[in-house]
Amino acid sequence: MSEPARVLHARLHLLDRQVVRESDDRLLCKVDDLEVQPGDRPYVTAILSGPLALGPRLGGLPGWLMTETDRLFRGEERPGPYRIEMSVVTEIGSAVRVAGRRQDLALERWLTRNVVSRIPGAAGTEEQDAPESTLRVRERWEDRPDSMRLGGLLGRTVRGPSGEVAGDTVDVRLVQDGPLLAEVQQAFRLAGLLIARRRAGQLFGYERGPGLWRPSLLGALVRRMHGEIRYAEWDQIESLDDEEVRLGVAWDRLRSTADL
Amino acid sequence: MKKLIAVTLGILTAFGGFVDIGDLVANAVVGARFGMSLAWVVVVGIIGICVFAEMSGRIAAVSQRPVFDLVRERMGPRAGLVNLGASFFINVLTLAAEIGGAALALELATGLNYLLWVPPVALVAWLVMWRVKFETMERVFGLAGLALVVFIVALWQLGPDWGELTTQLTRPPQDEGVPTYLYYAIALLGGAMTPYEVFFFSSGGVEEKWTRKDLVTARANVFVGFPLGGVLSLTIAACAATVFMPVEAEPDSLGQMVLPVAEGVGKIGLGVVILGVFAATFGATLETALSSGYSLSQYFGWQWGKYVVPGRAARFHVTVLASVIVATALILTTIDPIKVTEYSLVFSAAALPLTYLPVLMIANDPDYMGEKVNGRFSNVLGSFYMVLLLVVAVAAIPLMLATKAGQ
Numbered sequence: 240m241s242e243p244a245r246v247l248h249a250r251l252h253l254l255d256r257q258v259v260r261e262s263d264d265r266l267l268c269k270v271d272d273l274e275v276q277p278g279d280r281p282y283v284t285a286i287l288s289g290p291l292a293l294g295p296r297l298g299g300l301p302g303w304l305m306t307e308t309d310r311l312f313r314g315e316e317r318p319g320p321y322r323i324e325m326s327v328v329t330e331i332g333s334a335v336r337v338a339g340r341r342q343d344l345a346l347e348r349w350l351t352r353n354v355v356s357r358i359p360g361a362a363g364t365e366e367q368d369a370p371e372s373t374l375r376v377r378e379r380w381e382d383r384p385d386s387m388r389l390g391g392l393l394g395r396t397v398r399g400p401s402g403e404v405a406g407d408t409v410d411v412r413l414v415q416d417g418p419l420l421a422e423v424q425q426a427f428r429l430a431g432l433l434i435a436r437r438r439a440g441q442l443f444g445y446e447r448g449p450g451l452w453r454p455s456l457l458g459a460l461v462r463r464m465h466g467e468i469r470y471a472e473w474d475q476i477e478s479l480d481d482e483e484v485r486l487g488v489a490w491d492r493l494r495s496t497a498d499l
Numbered sequence: 500m501k502k503l504i505a506v507t508l509g510i511l512t513a514f515g516g517f518v519d520i521g522d523l524v525a526n527a528v529v530g531a532r533f534g535m536s537l538a539w540v541v542v543v544g545i546i547g548i549c550v551f552a553e554m555s556g557r558i559a560a561v562s563q564r565p566v567f568d569l570v571r572e573r574m575g576p577r578a579g580l581v582n583l584g585a586s587f588f589i590n591v592l593t594l595a596a597e598i599g600g601a602a603l604a605l606e607l608a609t610g611l612n613y614l615l616w617v618p619p620v621a622l623v624a625w626l627v628m629w630r631v632k633f634e635t636m637e638r639v640f641g642l643a644g645l646a647l648v649v650f651i652v653a654l655w656q657l658g659p660d661w662g663e664l665t666t667q668l669t670r671p672p673q674d675e676g677v678p679t680y681l682y683y684a685i686a687l688l689g690g691a692m693t694p695y696e697v698f699f700f701s702s703g704g705v706e707e708k709w710t711r712k713d714l715v716t717a718r719a720n721v722f723v724g725f726p727l728g729g730v731l732s733l734t735i736a737a738c739a740a741t742v743f744m745p746v747e748a749e750p751d752s753l754g755q756m757v758l759p760v761a762e763g764v765g766k767i768g769l770g771v772v773i774l775g776v777f778a779a780t781f782g783a784t785l786e787t788a789l790s791s792g793y794s795l796s797q798y799f800g801w802q803w804g805k806y807v808v809p810g811r812a813a814r815f816h817v818t819v820l821a822s823v824i825v826a827t828a829l830i831l832t833t834i835d836p837i838k839v840t841e842y843s844l845v846f847s848a849a850a851l852p853l854t855y856l857p858v859l860m861i862a863n864d865p866d867y868m869g870e871k872v873n874g875r876f877s878n879v880l881g882s883f884y885m886v887l888l889l890v891v892a893v894a895a896i897p898l899m900l901a902t903k904a905g906q
Contacts, residue, residue: 363810
């Protein structure tokens with residue numbers, strides 16, 4: 240265990256990546272959001288997908304439409320998004336690969352059964368449904384009200400100890416040194432927040448070292464739009480209430496991203 | 500022959516951008532009105548699409564990620580959704596026009612009204628997308644589109660005044676206003692760099708299961724296909740400049756646009772060119788319909804593609820089918836297919852930066868590309884084109900309104 244724990248930026252390396260099933264390379268879904276177990280040392284517990292994960296991240300009218308349409312078709316009392324435990328993730332690269340015999344999302348199954356299988360020449364529809372016995376263990380995707388969504392931490396206003404606006408959250412830094420998940424791998428712990436001085440949306444990866452600011456014109460432009468970028472460790476954050484982030488220390492005492 | 504077959508993806512993609520129904524007529528109109536004075540725009544377009552198609556092909560080969568996957572991944576869900584809305588709208592409009600174009604080519608061949616040909620064309624196109632293997636599809640329609648090379652023969656047979664054509668390169672005609680000239684410049688650039696070309700090209704690379712070993716194939720596709728498409732579109736303009744400009748006629752239909760070939764090569768040439776027009780527009784039908792499925796599926800992370808059996812990509816095939824039905828209905832309203840592409844081209848110009856920006860960013864990201872990141876040359880060109888596309892995106896719609904779409 241001497242090698243250093245893996246570090247990821249949630250928005251840059253995880254959110255919105257393609258999820259692929261390890262066994263047969265089937266494209267399953269996108270990482271629409273991440274489920275976080277709150278606490279003193281919060282960590283990522285699951286990948287969330289489907290309209291109920293994407294809708295809240297989109298926000299506005301399209302997000303609301305997406306969420307409500309999905310609710311209409313769901314039977315559960317408190318429906319939640321499609322959920323993939325982080326413990327089955329085997330690789331995080333240009334795609335996120337997951338182990339196990341995971342079912343497709345409901346829309347794909349419904350369309351296969353009711354539309355595509357009725358068109359002549361539709362091969363492959365019979366592979367769709369798993370045998371009855373595995374269907375019974377299918378998890379119900381119910382909402383977990385005690386958990387937190389990582390997407391909700393992005394784009395929040397950050398205030399200093401005396402209440403002045405310090406900046407905007409642009410990404411969440413994750414370090415893989417959290418508690419063991421299903422006794423197979425360590426969880427990604429939320430180590431801190433990347434904060435940009437000006438509200439300018441995403442960083443597109445240009446928060447990383449200067450060697451990666453290419454093409455240089457674009458790198459310079461994105462960094463200029465954001466102003467100074469600093470990094471707040473989790474214990475430098477006092478509270479996360481009211482859709483805002485309150486820092487426990489002054490802006491000047493935060494680390495610069497150049498030291499990361 | 501084997502080498503030629505390996506580049507049919509590039510040819511099919513490029514023909515959908517440079518010589519689809521809208522461009523076939525637009526090139527002839529531009530040639531008749533402006534002579535060769537807009538040829539430089541086509542050259543700028545060829546270089547631009549080569550730069551970005553090369554990047555997207557390289558990304559597909561190294562990381563197996565197609566373009567719309569990257570759009571969502573790097574731009575985030577909101578900007579991605581804006582791009583998806585715009586691209587999908589343009590795709591369906593263009594699809595409608597291409598179905599109409601293929602039907603018009605059949606009208607030229609048979610004399611039967613094109614509206615009668617629309618349903619069969621749409622049905623056959625859908626059957627091809629539903630059942631025919633990607634490689635077979637790409638080879639048949641890529642190679643058949645090569646029949647358009649007859650325009651080069653025709654130009655040579657017409658024996659134009661080469662000196663006159665060369666002078667036109669730098670001298671726009673005096674009787675056309677500057678805004679009209681710029682409007683056509685944007686329409687030509689938008690046509691050369693339409694977003695569905697990179698959606699289709701990079702997804703096609705994934706469909707063909709490209710890996711790092713196929714980087715040479717990917718490049719060959721780019722550097723054969725797109726320049727060939729561009730040269731054809733220049734030749735069409737030159738033919739029109741030779742035949743129509745001296746008599747101050749303006750070709751406004753497919754039937755008139757193929758006249759220079761009949762004049763230069765005769766009846767056989769006319770037959771060949773109609774085959775070429777049909778193959779190019781039918782190929783563009785496939786390209787735009789599949790692109791609508793690719794972009795929607797890749798945004799939401801659905802299983803897509805023809806490399807799995809149809810029953811295993813239900814949402815993708817339902818999207819393609821629905822797009823074909825909507826487009827067919829649209830064209831059956833007797834709306835003019837050529838007008839439709841003129842408008843969709845200008846709207847696509849506005850969506851261009853949102854598509855090419857993430858491609859440029861990912862092509863520089865070593866997490867994806869390892870040591871295959873962009874070199875300095877690609878980055879300088881890529882940055883230059885990003886600035887150019889931003890200008891074009893801002894200017895497109897105001898220019899369309901100011902010139903009443905180039906009239």
